[in-house]
Amino acid sequence: MLEKIKNGADGAIDVGIKLISLSIVLQIIFGPKVAFLTGNVIGSILDIVWTLGNAGLAGIIAAGIIWKLLDKDITSGGN
Secondary structure: OHHHHHHHHHHHHHHHHHHHHHHHHHHHHHOOOOOOOOOOHHHHHHHHHHHHHHOOHHHHHHHHHHHHHHHHHHHHOOO
């Protein structure tokens, strides 16, 4: 049961990362006004990075934790 939940969460994270990547590419190619994107994805990511950067040591620790959580999924292709 727990394994099914973990697999579902891993699949959702994988899909989310791919959608974010696609959104970034589309905004780079077509600009911030992509028809089916309702927000500014690049701006949102920059806001998160800016917030983590202004948080000092806590921001560095949070960024490290986020990286470690996603690193396995990124390097293994979500498997």
